[in-house]
Amino acid sequence: MTQQLGPALDIDTRLTEIERGVDLLLNTTPVNAAEAWADFERSDFRGVPTLRLRPLEFEPDLVRRDLYNLEIENVADPALHTLLRTKRDEIARQITALEDRDTSRFVHGSLQLYGGITPSLASAAHELLAAIPPQSPTAPSVTAGAFADAARAEIDRYRAAYPDFPQHIDVRDDISELMVSFGRLLIPEDATFRADRVEPLLHHEVGTHVVTYQNGSRQPLKLLTIGLPGYDETQEGLAVLAEYLTGGLDPRRLRVLAARVVAVDKMLDGAEFLDIFESLRAEHQIPRKTAWIIAIRVVVAGGSVKDAIYLRGISRLLEAFAEGVSLDALLVGKLALDHIPLIQDLLDRGVLQPPWVRPRWLDVPGAQERLDRLRAGASVTDLYESDVSA
Numbered sequence: 077m078t079q080q081l082g083p084a085l086d087i088d089t090r091l092t093e094i095e096r097g098v099d100l101l102l103n104t105t106p107v108n109a110a111e112a113w114a115d116f117e118r119s120d121f122r123g124v125p126t127l128r129l130r131p132l133e134f135e136p137d138l139v140r141r142d143l144y145n146l147e148i149e150n151v152a153d154p155a156l157h158t159l160l161r162t163k164r165d166e167i168a169r170q171i172t173a174l175e176d177r178d179t180s181r182f183v184h185g186s187l188q189l190y191g192g193i194t195p196s197l198a199s200a201a202h203e204l205l206a207a208i209p210p211q212s213p214t215a216p217s218v219t220a221g222a223f224a225d226a227a228r229a230e231i232d233r234y235r236a237a238y239p240d241f242p243q244h245i246d247v248r249d250d251i252s253e254l255m256v257s258f259g260r261l262l263i264p265e266d267a268t269f270r271a272d273r274v275e276p277l278l279h280h281e282v283g284t285h286v287v288t289y290q291n292g293s294r295q296p297l298k299l300l301t302i303g304l305p306g307y308d309e310t311q312e313g314l315a316v317l318a319e320y321l322t323g324g325l326d327p328r329r330l331r332v333l334a335a336r337v338v339a340v341d342k343m344l345d346g347a348e349f350l351d352i353f354e355s356l357r358a359e360h361q362i363p364r365k366t367a368w369i370i371a372i373r374v375v376v377a378g379g380s381v382k383d384a385i386y387l388r389g390i391s392r393l394l395e396a397f398a399e400g401v402s403l404d405a406l407l408v409g410k411l412a413l414d415h416i417p418l419i420q421d422l423l424d425r426g427v428l429q430p431p432w433v434r435p436r437w438l439d440v441p442g443a444q445e446r447l448d449r450l451r452a453g454a455s456v457t458d459l460y461e462s463d464v465s466a
Contacts, residue, residue, distance in 0.1 A: 081427065084156045085296055087146050091163055092298040094142060097134050100170045100189075101257055104129065104177070104377050109252030110266045113368060121364065124349050127376055129177055130250070136171050143168055155418050162305040173377075182378030183344070190308065190382050193341045197388050200456050201337035208327045208334075208460055210361035217268040220247050223277075224263055230278045230436075234287070238433050241290060253373070256285035258302065259293070276324025279437040284315035287433050292409025294432045297422070300409025308382070310412045313389025318435065320390075320459055321443040330460050332370065333390075335362050336383035339374045349375045391456045398453045403438075407431040 106112065112125040143164050151157040166189070173185030218226075227245050234241045244260040254269075254277065255262050261281055269277065288311065292300030303311065316333065319325040338360065339352050347355070349371055356367035373383050396413055405411075405419045408431050422428040437443060 084151045087160050088299050092302050095167050095302045098170050103174050106252045107250045136175050166305045177377040179378050186381045198341050201334040203457050204334035205360050208331050215270045215272040218271050220263050220265055220267045223269050226274050230282050256281050259289035276319040279318040279322050280315040283435045283437045284318045287435050288410050291431045295428050303410035304415050306412045307410045309385040309389040311410050312386045313393040316390040318437040321446050322437050322440045333387045335370050337387050339370050340381050340384045343374045343379050394454050397451045
């Protein structure tokens with residue numbers, strides 16, 4: 077079967093290589109966040125931070141030429157033809173967005189890639205912020221090194237069941253946030269993590285982002301490692317689901333996800349960094365450092381709407397579960413809810429194989445009971461009302 081798809085798989089491989097070179101995530105992550113925070117503290121929280129981004133290591137015009145030289149018109153399978161064409165267009169938008177960093181045009185590219193804020197999403201975010209009382213952090217913190225050790229231990233648990241499961245963990249001084257980039261867990265060197273957030277974060281980053289990358293790497297369609305078009309929303313929703321099913325989506329975390337939506341909405345209305353920061357502090361009692369992190373993630377590069385996809389992603393997953401959608405297809409690799417019919421068709425035809433790795437978060441005590449409750453029907457605000465910290 078895969079021989080019949082030869083042209084499609086060749087193009088799939090090349091698109092995957094091109095997106096790896098573009099690396100939108102790393103190229104929109106500040107390299108000086110720790111320094112900018114120190115400057116912000118010294119200014120008594122009144123100075124506008126200067127966020128520096130790394131230089132692009134590719135020539136945009138040459139990459140575009142490579143993209144549009146791919147002969148997607150020769151792919152006979154209609155579904156794969158559409159998939160490859162839309163992925164090519166998405167990568168082209170990524171390139172344009174990166175060219176537009178630190179200009180007013182960047183936000184338009186971000187909207188094209190991640191979508192905007194609907195009234196229902198904004199309403200859900202405000203409801204969560206109003207319903208959940210502000211709380212001061214009380215748990216002890218762990219260092220980046222300790223978190224890296226915990227991540228290695230988590231990956232060792234996967235390796236015990238799947239011996240070929242690789243371990244790629246880097247503690248770096250040129251990133252400002254915890255992330256998974258092409259299957260590698262990247263940890264900011266100066267970061268600290270609430271001790272009670274370590275396990276949920278491991279299920280989010282390793283159990284979802286790394287696992288779906290590794291599952292995608294076992295498939296002939298390599299786009300399942302970097303993500304089918306528009307996959308980010310569903311992928312982040314799945315990662316938030318992992319936190320919930322393991323009892324780690326606590327009230328403070330829910331407030332952060334809601335505050336991200338509110339911050340994006342304010343940015344789209346024209347608010348700048350200090351306005352967003354002060355609004356989070358004064359109107360929603362978000363702790364100072366957390367408000368800083370939320371605000372810089374929203375204003376970076378000229379205005380990013382990406383952070384709205386976490387709450388929107390889990391909201392759409394809840395709707396899908398109530399309609400009977402199965403989790404299985406979502407674990408094949410990195411894909412969007414809209415791709416489930418295509419993925420199921422490819423599974424049925426033997427082009428794709430069932431997921432190689434089963435996430436550990438599905439087998440944590442209480443996870444199946446929580447999942448059953450969601451399948452019975454739930455909204456994102458019910459994630460707090462259901463006492464998820466139990």
